[in-house]
Amino acid sequence: MNGNLAAACLLCLPTIADAQGFAGLGSDAVGFALPDPAHRLTFPEDHGAHPAFRIEWWYLTANLTGPDGTDYGIQWTLFRSALAPFEEAGWASPQIWLGNAGLTTPTTHFAAEKLARGGTGQAGVETVPFAAWIDDWRMAGTETLDRLTLSASAEDFGYELTLNATGPLVPQGEDGYSVKSAGGQASHYYSQPFYEIAGTISLPEGDIPVTGQGWLDREWSSQPLADTQDGWDWISLHFDSGAKLMGFRLRDRSGPPFTSATWISTDGTPTPYSDGELTMRPLATTDIAGAKIPTRWQIDLPAQALSVEIDAINPNAWMDLSFPYWEGPVRITGNQPGRGYLEMTGYAAE
C-alpha cells in the first residue's frame, strides 16, 4: 500500500477518519453539492453513492461474542472521496475509494486498508441488489439492506459475517439531516442499528464462530465540520433493553464541544437531541502513538435519564493506517448496561 499516497488521498477525505487534516478543505466545497434540509431520504437510491458530494461512507461496526464469551469487535468501512463532483467511467474518474477494516480482541487489534479509484469497477456501490466493495472486501445483500453478507481479509485477520436487520432504518438528526456545528455544517445521515450477526472471524490462531450486534452508518456531505473543529468522538451504543443511542461530540478549539445525539427506541423510533443535551466526559486516557486517547467515558443524556460509563474492551484499538484513528468496541455500565462502539479522531501526538 502506498502509505504517503494513501495519506495524501485521505487528506481530501474530510471524514471522521480525518478530523485533523481537512481544516480549510472542509469548509471549501466549491462545485460540490451541499446537504439540503429539504432532502427526503429515498431508498434504495440513497444506499448508493452520491458522487456530487465530496465525501461519503458506508460504515459498519459490530460487537461480537465468541463461544467462550470473549468479546470481539469488527469494523468495515468504505469511504468515497471526490476530487471533482462527478463520476466518469475509466481511469480518469475523479472518485477515490478507501477501505478500512479492523478486528479487535481484548488483547490485540488488527487493521488494514485498501485504495482504489472509481470508474473501473475495482471499488464502488450498487443498489439493486445492494453491494459495496473494494477489491475482495465486500458488503452485499438485499436492496433494503435487511440482509447483508460482509467480508474482509488481510494478511493476519479476516471475517465473514451474515447480518439480519430486526428493525427499521433510522434517520439521524432532522429526517436524516444531521447538523454538525453551530455554524450550520451538516450531512445526510441515516443508520441501520438493528443487525443480528452470525459468522466467523479469522485470527492468526484460527477461525472463531461469533454472534452479535451490528450497526451500519450511512453518511455523505461536502463540508461536515467547521474550521475550528479539530476532532470528533462518536459512539453507537446497544443497550441490553433493546434501545440504542448514537451520539457524537465535536471538539472545538474556540469553545465548548458541539454535541448531538439520537435516542432510538426498541421499535426504531428516533428522538434527536440537539447541542448540549448529551454530555461526554473523558474519565481515563491511554497513551498511544504519543497521544493521550480517552478510552473510558462518562455519558449522560438527562432527557432519557441515561447515566453510564463506557470502557474500551481493548484500549489499544488504534487504526494504525495511512491516517490513524481510534476505533473499537466498548462495554457499558451504569443505569443502562450494554455494549457499543467508540470512535475518536484528531488526537494529535503531544
Add this chain to the structure above:
Amino acid sequence: MRRTALAALVSHWRRQKLQLFALLAGLALATALWSAVQAINAEARRSYAAAAGTLGLGSYETLVDPAGPIPVESFAALRRAGWPVTPLVEGRAEIAGRRIQVIGLEFLSAPRRNLPDTLAADTLSPAEIFLPPGIGFAAPATLRALAGQPGLPRLFADPALPPDRLFTDIAVADRLLEAGSGIDRLLLLPGAPDGLPDAVVPGLRRQPAESQGDLTRLTASFHLNLTAFGFLSFAVGLFIVHGTIGLAFEQRRGMFRSLRALGLPLRTLLALLLAEILALATIAGGLGIALGYLIAGALLPDVAATLRGLYGASLPGTLAFDPAWAASGLGIALAGSLVAAAHGLDTVRRMPLLASARPRAWAIVSGRQLRRQAAAGGALLAAGALAPILADGLLAGFALLGGLLLGAALLLPLLLSAVLALGAAHARRPLAQWFWADTRQQLPGLSLALMALLLALATNIGVSTMVSSFRQTFVGWLDQRLVSELYVTAPSEAEAERLRAWLAPRAEAVLPIWKVDLPLMGAPGELYGIVDNPVYREHWPLLAATDAPWEALYAGRAALVNEQLARRNGLHPGDPVSLGAGWQLPVAAIYSDYGNPAGQAIVALPTLLEHHPEVPKLRHGILTDDPQALSRALTEEFGLPPANVTENGRLKAVSLEVFDRTFTVTAALNILTLSVAGFAILTALLTLSSMRLPQLAPLWALGLTRRRLARLEILRALALAALTFAAALPVGLALAWCLLAVVNVEAFGWRLPMTLFPDQWLRLLLLALLAALVAAALPVRRLARTEPSQFLKVFADER
C-alpha cells in the same frame, strides 16, 4: 620548554614551505581520491532500492492477454477476486516530433517502490495527481524537449528515467496513447496466487519476471572495481606522505639532537612529533574530504549515467553529504599518516643522544639494505601469490593484489639499481659512465617517488586494461543480446505466420527467437534455435570454441552453451551436453551470457523444431536499416500492439555511449593518480637538486655547461620514468589479470576475458614521461640558472 621545542619543530615547515605543501597536498590528494570513490560507491548503494524502482517494473511477474489489451473490467474482476494486480499501459506517442515511450501505472495500486520519489514526497495534492492535466515524470533532457507541448501532464524531472520516456498515471497514459482504457500488462504483486486466474478472467498468460540478479552482480562488479581503484590511489598517496614525512624527519635530525641535548625528554619530543603529524593529517584530511567531495560531485553524474545505461540502475545525479563518509575519510588520512610516520618516530626513539647530525638519507644506501628491502618485496609477492592457494574468497584476491603491488614497489629500487649498474658497465665514455653512476647514486633519494610512480602506472595499466576488457566483453554481450534492431512478439501463431510473410519483403532478415524451457544438466535451462545468419558469427563473443563451431552448429552436429552452464558442469568445447532425454550433442563453443542466471544452450533452428515441434513460434528479431520506420509500420500498418515491438538499436547506441562515459571516470581518476605520482617526483627532485650542487660543481668545473648539465638532468628523469614504466607494465597487467580472473571470479562467479591494449600503454608511457619532464623542469630550470659563483662556492665551502 615544550613551547620552544614546538616552535623549533614547526620552524622547519616554515622554512621548507614546498615540503609542507607536498606533504599536505599528497595526503589531501590521497584522501580525496579515496573518499571520492567511497562517496560515489556509497551513493550508488543507497540508490539500489530505487534502482529496482521505476525501471524495475520487470521484476514482477505479469499477466498478459495474447489476444490484445486487457479490458479494464478484467482488472476490476481480478482485484475483486482477490488477485493483487496493478495495471500498466505502455506505448509510443509522437510528442514534439519525438517518439516518446509512455508508461502509465495506476498510482493507487502500484507498489510504492516503483513510483518516482517526487510522488512520495507528499508535496502534491491528490487533485494535482489525479485531476487533468495530471502529473508525469521524464528525464531532465526529455523534460526540456517536451516543455510547452500541449496536452501533456505537469512534468517533473526524474533523473532515474532513461531519455524519451514519460512515466505517468495510467489515466494520463491512456489519454496520451488513446488506449481506450485497455491494459497492456497486469503486474502480479507479492501475495498473488500461483497459476492462472482462468476462473475469473480466462485466456490470460503468465509471464515470468525478468531476472534482477544480474543488475546486482554487475553493479557490484563495477563498485568493487571502483573500490579497488580508490584503495590503490590511496596507496599511491601514502607513498608520497611516507616520503615527505621521512624526509622531514631526516632533515631535522640535527634539530632533534639539539633539542634532546638541551634537555627535552624523549617522551615529550615524541609526543610533540606525534601531535604535529596528527595536526598535519587533520588539516590535509579535511582538505582531502572537501576535494574528494568535489571530485565525487563532478564524477557522479557520469557514474550515474554509466550505471543507469549499463545496468538500468538509477542513481541520483547529486551527492548527499554523509558524515560517516567524511569521518572514514579523515580516519584513513590519520591512520595513513601514522603508518607513514611510524618509521620516522621509531628512528627518533632509537636515536642516540649524541648521534651524528648528518642527514643520512641521501647517502648511498648500502647494497645490503637494498637487498633486504628487495627480499621483503619478494616475500610479499610470494605471500600474495600463495593467498589464493591457501584461502578462498575475495579477501584472498585482495591479498594477492596487495602483495603484488607492495612487493613490486619494494623490488623496484634493486631492479633499477641493477639496470643502472648494467648501463654503467656498458658505458664507455666518461660522461656516460658518470651519468649512469650518478643516476644510481640518486636512486635512494628518488626511490620512494619512483615507487609511487610505479604504483600509479601499474594501477593505471591494470584498471584501464580491466575497464577496456570489460567494455569489449560488454559490447560483445550487447551485440549478442541486441543483435537485431527490432524485436517483435506476435500475439498468436497464426499472427506470427502472417507477420513473417508481411516482414519478408520489408526487413533485411527475420530471426526467429524460439525457445523451450527445459532442464539442462539437471537445472532449469533454456534451449534456443537460431537460423544461419552472419550476424551471429560476427557478433557473438565465444569464450572458447572448437574449430568451425558455427558450421557444426548449423549442420545440426553441435550445440553452443552459455558460460554459466559450462562452468556449472565443467563443460569444455568438444564435451557432450545432454539436451533432453536421449539427445546429446557435442559443445561447439561457449559464449558469454552475463544477463542470465540460467543455463542456456543453442542449436540450429531445424534441429530444435525436429525435437520440439511444439515450441512457441512468436518472438522474432528483425534486421533492418530503418528500425524506426519499420517499427511504426508494424504498429500502424500491421496492427501490432506497441508493447509487442521493442526497438533495440537505439537502446544499444545509448548504452554504449553511456558506457564510454565510464572512461571519463576512469580517465579522470587515472590522471589524478598520475599527477600525485608526478608530484612526488617533483618534490624528490627539488630536494635533491639543492643537495646535488656539490656533485655537479666538479663537472661544471671540468667544462660541462650548465645547459648541458640541465639536459642531462632531464634525460635522467626521463630514463628513470621509462625504466619505472617498463617495470610497471608487467605489474599492471598482473594487476588486471588479478582483477579479472581472481577478484571477479571470487566476487561474481565469472571471469572476464582479458584483452591487451598496447595503444593505451603507449599513451601512458608518454604521460609518464610527460609527468617526469614536468617534475624535472623546475629543478632543472633552477640548475640552469644557478650563478657560476654558486658552483664556485661549493669548492670554497668544501667540507
